[in-house]
Structure formats: C-alpha cells, structure tokens
Amino acid sequence: MSDNPTPIERIEDVDISSEMQDSFLEYAYSVIYARALPDARDGLKPVQRRILYQMTDMGLRPDKGHVKSARVVGEVMGKLHPHGDASIYDALVRLAQGFTLRVPLIDGHGNFGSLDDGPAAARYTEARLAGAALAMTDNLDEDVVDLVPNYDNQLTQPEVLPSAIPNLLVNGASGIAVGMATNMAPHNLIEVVQGAIYLLNKPSATVDELMEFIPGPDLPGGGTIVGLDGVKDAYRSGRGAFRTRAKVRVEQLTPRKSGLIVMELPYLVGPERVIEKIKDGVDSKKLSGITDVVDLTDRKNGLRLVISIKTGFNPEAVLEQLYRYTPLEDSFSINNVALVRGQPQTLGLREMLTVFLDHRVSVVTRRSQFRLGKRKDRLHLVEGMLLAILDIDEVIQLIRTSDDTEMARGRLMEVFDLSEIQAEYILELRLRRLTRFSRVELEAERDDLAAQIAELEAILASTERIREVVAGELEVVAKQFGTPRRTLLTGAAPARVSAAQAKKVNLEVADTPCTVLLSSTGNLVRIDHDPAVGTGTLNTASRRSHHDGVLSVLSTTTRSDIAAITSTGRLIRFTPVSIPAVPAASVQLAAGVSIDEYVGLTNTAEKIRLITPITDDTIVAFGTRQGVVKRVSLADLPTKPDLELIGLKDGDTVVGATVTTDADELVFLTSDAQLLRFSSALVRPQGRPAGGMAGIKLSAGARVIFFTAITPEASVTARVATVAESTATLPGTALGSGKVSSFSEYPAKGRATGGVRAQRFLKGEDQIAVAWVGAGEPRALTADGRPCVLPNELAKRDASGHPLDELPTVIGGDINTALGRNEATESSV
Template sequence: MPSRSAPPPNDVRERIVDIDVEQEMQGAFLEYAYSVIYSRALPDARDGLKPVQRRILFMMQDMGLVPVRAHVKSARVVGEVMGKLHPHGDVAIYDALVRQAQPFTMRLPLVDGHGNFGSLDAGPAAQRYTEARMAPAALLMTTGLDEDVVDFVPNYDDRLKEPGVLPAAFPNLLVNGASGIAVGMATNMPPHNLVEVVGAARHLLKHPEADLPALMRHVPGPDFPTGGRIVGLEGIKDAYATGRGTFRTRATVRIEKIGRRQGIVVTELPYGVGPERLVEKIADNVKNKRLQGIADVTDLSDRHKGLRLVIEVKNGFVPEAVLEHLYRLTPMEESFGINNVALVEGQPRTLGLKELLEVFIGHRLDVVRRRTAFRLRKAQDRLHLVDGLLLAIVDIDEVIAIVRSSDDAAAALARLVERFSLSENQGRYILDMQLRRLTRFSRIELEREQAELQALIADLESILADEQKLRTLVGEELGQVAAEHGTPRRTVLLTSSGPSPAAGATQLEIEDDPCWVLMSSTGLLARTSSIEPLGTEGRRSRHDLVVAVAPATARGDVGVITSAGRLVKVSVLELPTLPPVAGRPNVSGGTGVKEFVTFAKGERALTIVPLPVPGVEDPDDPGFALATASGVVKRLLPEPLTRPEVDVIALKDLSARQKDEVVAAVSLTSGQEDLVFITTDAQLLRFPASLVRPQGRGAAGMAGIKLSPGARVVSMSAVGPDAVDPVVVTVAGESGGGVSQVGSAKVTPLSEYPSKGRATGGVRCHRFARGEDTLLLAWAGSNPEAATSTGAAVALPGAQGRRDGSGTALDKPVAALGGTPSTS
C-alpha cells in the first residue's frame, strides 16, 4: 500500500490541468450572466415573454388546455413544462404561471386560474391545490404555430422542439408589462391598455414615419389593472422617448360622511400595493406619532364590490390635510420607474415606445407573411391534386381500364402518369381515391373547389407581392383583437399642476374659482376652467363626445341624475382638471362616474346639473326638466342638497315586474325653451317648457306626451329660441337588436315640426325602412354629433327637409348623440 507522500498514479496525474483562477472566475461569471439575461430575466421584445412564460403557454396548448376545456391541476402543467422544456425547478415555473393568472398583475391575463392564486398581500396556494387552463388571450399568443410562422429550436436535451418566439397577435410586452432582474441590468415595464396600444400600432403601420407625439395621442400613458391615478406626465414622456423615466401613482380616494365623522374612502391603490400593507403602514405612523387625525381604519373590501378602505378622520381635523400626509407617509402615493429593457435579435436593448411598437410590428409582419406563404403552398398543393382528379374524371373509363389491366400499383401509377401527363402525386392521389368520388356531383364539387382555390391563391399571392396590402391585413387583425378583447381605461391620467401634495400642498389651497364640469358619452367626468372649449367646436373630445356641461365652482358641487330618478351630489374638487385649451377638450383623462355613484342593477347616469350654493340661490333659475319612459314630464327648481343624494321624482310601477324610469334630463337656462319628446314609434311632440309648472321632489310629474300602445319615450331635449339652426336627429333600427346594431340616421330641421300642446300625440318624425321598426336614439339641438360606445366619431348625413322621410344607412353603430343645445 503506497504511503501518503507517494505521487499519484500516472493516469490521475495526467488529468490535472493547471488553470488561472482569475480567468476561470471571469469565464464562469460570464456564462452565468449570459444564462440569466437570455434564459431567465429579460423578455423578448417580439412576444413580450420570458422563456419560462413562453414554455408554459406552449405546453398548455400542446396539452389541449384551451378555454373550452376543463381546468387541470397546476402541478400537472408544471410537471410537463419542467420535464420537457424547462428543467430549472418547479418553484420558478409555478411562480411564472401564477403571475400570468393574476388579474391585479396582468392587464390581460394569459392563464385562467381556478383556486387561490394569491393577492397583493399574500402568496398563492400550493400547485397541488390550484387548477389552470389557457385564457382566451393566450390563444392569441399561440395561434398559427402549426402554420410555420416561427422557427422551432431544440429543447434542453435535443429530443423535442419548442418555438423560439410565439406568434403574438397583440403587443403583449406593452399590454402586460414585465419585470425582472438580470446580472448588471434589469427591466421594469408598466402595463398599458390594449385598445390604446393597438391604436398606436395601427397608426404606425399606416404612417411608419410617425413621431412620438402622434403615438402618444393613442397611448397617453400606462393603464394599471388596479386602476389608480398617475400624477404628472413628464416622466412618461421621457420613458416613451428614451426607455427610462419615473412617474408618481396615487390611490383613488373620495371624502365621505362616515357616521358623525368625515372619512377618506380608498377605492383603488397604486400598482402593486395591497390594502394590508397600507393599513400596517398607517398604523406604524400613527403609533410613532408621525400621522395625526386618524380615528380608525376599516377594510371593507370584498370580492363583489372590490376595494373599499375607510379611513375615519377625527373631528377637528381637515380630511384634505390628513390626505396630504397619507400621500407623503404611506404607499397611497408611490413612484414607478420605467426601464424598458428587452431582447432584440438576441441583444438586450433599452427601447422607447416607438421602438417597442416597431419591433412588434416587424415580428407580426413576418408572422403573417410566413403564414400567408404556408397557406399559399397548401392551396397550390391541393389545387394540383384537384386538377389531376378533374383530368381523370373526364375519361374515368380509361382510368379504370388502366388500373384493372395493370399488374401492380406501381405499374398502374406509371401508366396513369404517362397517359394523362400527371405528376406522381396526382397519380397516387387518383389511385387512392374512393369510387364514390366518381359521381357527376363530385365533379361539380371539384370544379367549385378548383375555382375557390384559384381565387384564394390569387389573393394570397397579392398579399405577398404587395407590402401595403400585408400591412393593411396586419392592421385589420389587430383591430379585431382590440374589438374582441379590449376594455376601458382604468387608470386616470392627471397632469401635474403646481406643487405635489408630497411637497406640502393641500387641496384646501385651491381657490373657489368658476369652472365647467363636463360629462362624456362613456360616463367620464372632468372639469375645466376655460369657457372656450364649450363653443360650437368644443363639445367633441378627441376620444369622446361631451353630452352634458354644468357651470360650477372648484369647491362646489354638481348633481348626477340617474335613470332611477336619483340626484347624487358630486364634489367638483375630486374631479380631474383638464388643461385650458383653445379647441376641443379631451375628456379621456376624466374619472368614471361610477367612482362617485353606486348604481343599482340596470341604473345608469343620464346627465349632470348645476347645484346652487346655500345662501346664494338665484330666484330666476328655471331649474331642470325630467322625462320618463311612460311619457311623464317633470320640472324642478334648483335647491342646495344637504344630503349626498335625494329622489327627484316618484316613479310609478308600469306593471308587476316593471317600473317606470327616467330616460332624459335637461337643464333649462331661461325657461323659454321648447321641450322636444321623441318616442320609439317615431312620434315627435314639441311644446313650451313654460307649460310644465315646477313641482317638489316627491311629486310624480305630469303628462308630457300621449303614447301609443307599446311605445315608450326614447329622448327629450330642450331647445331655446336662440338656438342656431336646430335640427332633429333620429336613429332607427330593429327592436331587440340593441344599440350595437348599425341602423339608419336622419337629420331634419326642427322648424319642420310644429309646436303643439302638452299631453298630445305629436307628429311622425321618421319613416321606417325595411327591417326597421323602432327608434334607437334621438336628439334635438344645434351642431349634431354621434359617437360609438367607445367614443369614436360617427358621420351623420346632411339635413333633409322631409320630416317623415327615411334615414340614411350608417357605417358604424351609434351609442350616443350630442351637440350644442341652447341649454349649455
């Protein structure tokens, strides 16, 4: 036995290699850094996914876990991904799967989770307890993988193939954002609104030279799934220009009366902030005496009503001042740093908004081009077989004779190819066909298929030959994705005006200056100090239609009238301020009326009306008028509200299951206006508003228009004697089709309709065409405009003199009408 000092055997000594430790450490660190950057932490700019996320979606599709199939255990998905594609541990895979299923993290979730997938304050349940399947949006990421649209690469052990990138039918990186920490670099990208991002991508497809301001008209800023507010847009502009920037996010709050105290009610928190974390931070600050004036904090959040955190303020403290300290000392105001780092052609790059869109558009153009080429090859191959089959059917007797007289299949194939000048594929297809395909009817079918294939091939070849047609196709597909999966904006964007609350300013320092409160057709509220936007050209927002305008003061109130006959007080101070402009206001940065009014099922906001300040009532103010579906009209005089809400009309029961509802409310400016009632059966009644005497809030109103059986009031407008060229706009359609149908519209001068007495039947204002039996919408006033349910403008036909003529077909469904009525 050799001693310890004896040298090792020669075979051992030969395997010892002397290396430099410094070089070995550098090489090992570079390999590790490379692996983290390219295989773990950074997303691909094309599909916006990290490798583990991409592998999860690909494997779920391979397992058939589409939205129409049942959920399966998350552990099963994790096992398949780990065993076949991602051998790096089940914890990382499950964490990635959970993130793609969290609606408070992803703006458009890609995984449909069933079970406890965590919250902002707590982690998810173990993978053996939860279930998952693909969400509808995930199908958009993987559709087309079987059509050679992307390259496949070997998996870790070179036994399977996986896609190097997914087709991604929408800009996932911008819509859902991303975060990750690599070696020496990191990424932090906020989510955005799908409709806005698609709008910018389509604009860039049509105008490749578009600059950043043009794109930001479509994408004004991030849109977090948890809502909240973004204060200050300069950091967003920097990030969109350079890929790096910082902005502030705030909670959405309102001040309410909580018992005998004032309270601060939090309904939305900054992105990534949970209510438990906020409550804990408030408690720590109160305990350390850094935060004063707070009596209690109650979390009333639930699954149905969402977040509701009530912070009670002690008597003697100003809620606005307490709110300032909450912004400064708690996560109710947070900073978000954008760092748009993603992989482009295998290299990490910092990208601005235009660069991110260009990378996605380039990827999508390549996907659609490859898909078109694949479909072209398939169509050409099929046409080749159909052509050969038609040749054989022409002389089928000879084909049968050749087959019967041949010794074997190979001989029959050779003879068929020689006799009919066929290719081997055509000959083999003829030999394999069934005898039932030889009927005369089959020939007709083949000729029809031949014509269809020839038309398809011509269309596909034209797409591949024309770059502009390819871009148009990509834009149309993006528009369809936005229409099917788009949702309204949740995060409110506020321009920074003056010092930040965190810098010591309070809302009490706002002067009680006159202002105007605007309400859009999609239910957004905002205020502006400028009167200029309210003229003839000012009621049209760049993103919406302004349907109501009410004068107010910055510390005053306005009233929201609902279809249930309620008048709800809204503080003007809580509304976002629009910057003074000389043109049209942009209400897209407004706050939804649902933030201030809790609606019952089926209830909706109709308009806003001014509320007088106690002690300064105007005795000459004519007030406002209401109209109900059953033809009732009521006029009320303005009065200060001492309660958050009141009922302004006693609605009657139309039947055992149906109650009357308010369909229109208009403010009166002089009391000399004409009220214009329009019904579903196209009857119009015009009578002076002075015929309606004012009543108290508890009254049920009086007869406004006499209705035919089955008819109901669709609108009521107020038109003053000074209105400029007032018209009547009617939109007809089919009953039961809803306002989403594309109907016909007619514009007629109001002078064509005579003024009559109250409670009469009116005159016909629209002749229904074939397929029409009801009026969907109607309106009377000056400078009419129309909008879709998303606020997009719809062109109306020119005015015609026939008061009972038919309408002109529209190109889009109209959901709202407006203009410049004299009551504005």
C-alpha cells in the first residue's frame, strides 16, 4: 500500500459563455493597448517604444558601433517585451527601413529587406540608433515622463517617450487590433513642424489653415498623390482615402523604340509586384503595346523600371492602361486610430497635432521643474561651500576636535548656520578642493546657477514662454532631420473609365498623313499635317538658322512601311511612327534623329542614300561609284526587314538612289567634272539579284560622286552645284572653287557615254570634291555642320568656279522646294 495519499480532484463548473466573454475581453484589451495601436503622443506601439528605450539604455548611439540585431532583440525580450523574438525583430526592421518610414529611427547595417524581399535573420544584421531616435528619447533621465513597471515588476520602462519629433504624423502607423485598425500615412517633417508651431501659436486654427502648412502626405518612396479630396476628409474626420501614382516619364530607348521609365512607385509597392502584374495583364490581353519589362534598379541610380513599348503604340495611352490594371496606381485608406489617455480614438489632423503639442508642453514643463530643483539643490551646496571656504581654518579645527562624524556635522551646522545637507557635503570634500582657485570657480558657478534658476522660474511662470521653448525645439528638429518633399500633390482626380470604355481605347498611334525628310547630314524628321491644310510654309528665321539640305523627301502616313536604301544596295524596312515629329510651320532638320541609328546600321562605312515608300508602282534607280546604273521595281517584295536590291562588284558602292519613272532623266556626275543626263526609259527594270548595266563611261582614275533623277517639271529650274579641289595638298590646307549652273544648259546624251564638262578646273585643281543636282537652291555644309556660301550667280556650263572661303563636304536641296512650298510667301508665315 502506497504512503502517498490519493490526490483529491478539483473540478469547477464554469459557464462557457462567461468564460469566453472574459477571455476575449482580456485578449482584446491586450491587443489594443499593448500591441496594435500607437500612442498619439509619441506615435509608437509598445514594442517600438521598448526597442528604442532599450537601445538607448545599451548606449547604441549613432556615434557608436553597430551591434548584432539578435543582441538587441534578446535584451528587449528579456527585460521589457514578454513576446516572441520574431515580432520584436520585425518591429526593429521596420524602424530601420527608409522605404517604410519617412524618418527612420534605427540605423541598420546589413540586409534589412526591400519592398519585395524580407530581411536577413537577426544574427546576420546589425543595428544602432539613428540620429532622429535621440530626439525621441532625449531627456528621459530628467523625469519628463512617467515610468511604469515592466512585465515582472523588476525593472521600469517609460510609459511614453518624450518624442521631440511628431512621429505619429511623420512616420505614420499601421496595425490591426480586435474590432478596430489603424492606417496612417507618413508626412514631411518640415511641414508638420510648421503646422504644429502655427497651431501652438493659434490654438483655434482650422483644418484648412493647417493644410496651408501640411498640404498632404509625403510618402518615403515619392510618387504622386492624385486628388486631395480624400486627404481633406481624413484631416477633418480621421478617415479618408487617396490614390497614389508612380512617377513615370516617356523616354526614347533606341531611335526606333520608346519606353516608359518608372522612377518612383506608390507607397509600399515593389518593382517585382509591378512586373508580375504587367506580365499577367499582357497574358490575359488586358494590356497591349508592351514588349518587355526590365528592372534596372541599383544603389547608384535608384529605382529604374524600364517598360518597352511596341512601335506604333502611344506611350501615354499605354501608361493610362498600366495605371488602371497594375499597382502603378494604388489606393491608400487613412484610418487615424490611436490611443489618447489610454482610450482608442479616431483623430483628425488638428486633434493629432493637439495631443502631440500637449505632450511636448508637459515634457518641457516637467523637464524645467526637474532642472530647477537640481539647480536649486546645487546652489544650496555651493553656498555652503563658500561659507566654509571663508573660514577654512576654523572648519578644519572644528572637524579635528570632534569625536565622530555626527558630532562634526552638528558643530558645523551650529557654528556656520549650515543645513544638514551642506554640512554632510563639506565633510565629504577632498582637501584639494579647498584652494583659492576653487573659491573663484564656486562663485562663478553660483552666479551661473542663479541665472539658470531665474530663467527656469520665468519659463515655468509663463505658458507663453513654455510654448516658445516647444516651438524652438521643434524648429531645431526640423532643421536637423527634415528633408525636402518627395511626393508630388495634384488636385485633379484620377480619370476612371468603365470596363466597356476601356475596351474602346485605341492605344496605337493614328495612321495620319505625314512627310518624312532625310537631310544631307543624315537626320531623319517627320512632319505631321492635315492633308486639307498642307505642310505650310517654312518661316524665314527657322530656314536661316538651319541650313541643312534635303537628300530625300516622301509623303506617307505614320504607320506605313517605308524603305531606306543604303550604299551597299540593301533595303531596310521601317515605319516613321517613332521618328521625332516637328511642326509643319517651322521645320528644323537638326531636331530629328540620325537615320543610321534609327535603322540600326552597324557598319560605319554604310550610309543611307534614299528613303521611299514601298508600293507596287515604285521603281528605284541606283547609280554606283563605278558608273553602273540599275532600276528595280519594289512590287511583290518579300516581307523581310532586310533585302538586297543590287549585286555590286568588289570595291563598288551605291553613290545615289532615287525613285524614277520612264519620263524622268537619270544624271551622273563624276570626279573629273563630267555630267551625263539620259532618259530613264533607256534602263529597263531588272530583278533584285542583277548587277545593273553601264550607266556612264568613266575615264581612267575617275569615279561617280553623285547620281540622281530629274523630273521633266524640275528640269527647267534645276541647278547643278559643283565644288572643285586639288588632291595634291593635305586636307584642309587649300581651298577650292565652286559654281552653280542651270541644269538646262547640259545636253542629254545616250546611256553609257562620257557626258559633258560641268566645271573647268583652275590651276592646281584636279577633281570635283562634292556635287549636287536638283530643284531649288542648293544648301552646302562643312564637315562640322556649319553653312557654306556658294556663288549666287548662275555660271555657264563649262565655266570655272569662284574661290570659296570654306570647302563644303555635303550639298543638299532646299527644304521649301522639297516640300513644294512657295518661298515668296514666307514673310506671311
């Protein structure tokens, strides 16, 4: 039989409904007051407050080294926060994230996470207090706030931090309690301080007046707040909502492709989430016109999300679709719930500022009272010291003749009329303090203490002086930790369309009439115009300031296929939709894009000779350096982006290409000043692989330098411009001569003949350096793009040229003539 008595069972019957109600109320109370909701005074939840307090107690100041986050978590959990380490570390991480808080309170070292990824474990990261955290915890040792016991009554912790920063508004807050939640947006510290000082000086200020200083939230990641109605509602009632948009600009990624560059995202939206939503939208056909999304974010350049747009799609229209279907536009619901005197309340802007200012007034008052008491106590001791030093010999004799400390203390109090505290302090002094220099120091300290006491008493006697101190400290905080506004505020509400309306939106650029110009220096320009209006007339100022000539011109539409013919005889397809457009009334060829880059030429020796529409009735004529001519039809071409139109011999190259009909005349001009014109009908069209036929008979050492076609209408007014030079001198050391003559003076001859002389060489000249044949006034440019002056008067066909001040390297046609404009009416534009 066992000696242990049988245990007596104790079973109590309880009502399940009562037990559940009591337990739920305890749980709800704990979550609301000890976890989820911030205090309206310092804007911190208990775990955040305990982290900052414990790190302050550990001496982890900004001028000290970082320590392991795990050590901080352990100290907080063991001494102040009786919960799991995961929740403590999560709160610590959030206090260090610059994309979460507008003014971070912890300086983290290591991987503290991003908008898309979580942080590393606490054993891998390090932390210390940020400078702003010192403003939150400053003066804790001066009885500015009440201290309460920790969870096991062995230590104390502050009920609230002194918080010189209006943290609730500046950094916001979020949390889910039982039956209630809070979600507050961050604001700009400088603006909040200005609003707080205004309310401090004018307690009756309205919300509208405060919004002149605090116009809206200022999110850590920037972005744009679209519409302020919801913000105004939240500032008045504590509840509201606003929409944020990413900051995006349209950028030319390549000469033929534009893109959207995302520089800032809505609050707490990460780039990976945006990329995922864009890909989902493209797969589900909700989004169109997007070819690729690349995240080029780095520490040097910050956020850079590149969204490539298909050629022919309007980037602005695509952006509107992205705002609708992706997190590039996001909403933020404001619910300003915080604890005020231990009770959860929904606060407007004015109420939040009032609670904070009342707290700061209390902190400054208690600090002043504490400092006043300390200084009075010190002054009392200093006055006693001064009394003792006046008769130090008697003091020493009195102490030496006393039997014990208590007798000495009593005799000092009796003889020198000292208090017990003064007498005790004198007994504990070291003899080295009893010097003459110590007396001077004590007298200076007495005077300084008296002045400080008077100042503190003046502050405590006046509520206005207390407000001045509060305002001054707020200004210091704003100057020290404030930064310029990051979020752009716009008053217009976001455009919201129905799903049916969204389906009707055309994202593609409209196929409108346009004119495309290729300049002599290789610039490509598009002129959009209404066919009923025409291209207009180029104004005189614009024409004179941009002397580039026209090499090729065509009328087409923005989405049509056009071809670029190169010096190697290649045809490259492209559309003019991405070519920079210029106003029809003031064409500036310099405003275009390099055609070599636009069509993607990789060989620097290959040049564009012609741009032309691809139609069944288009026939292109080629003229090569070796005098070969070929005509080829562009009908029934394969849809390949790159085709060969002429088979060239080794060493040969295309010097000119032009669109022709049988009624036109083909023109060759050679380096030995021979010009040949003959009917285009003498050259039958050939297939693409063919190498062409003899076009002009060249003399030994000569080469073709220019080839074109002249229409019957233009032949009467066409001009021939030639510039001669000497090959015996170094480039740039000798000038040449130039002449302009009428094309009608040159007789037509047969194909494969030698032509007629176009310019008589002066002494020392032996070749034509550059030439041009076409309608209108020729435009000449130097190698660095400066205009060259050619002779104004027309010379005879075989005359010699006039000396030139500068030698041009390229000659092209006049813009007005190329566009069919009437120069006589320029002054009216």
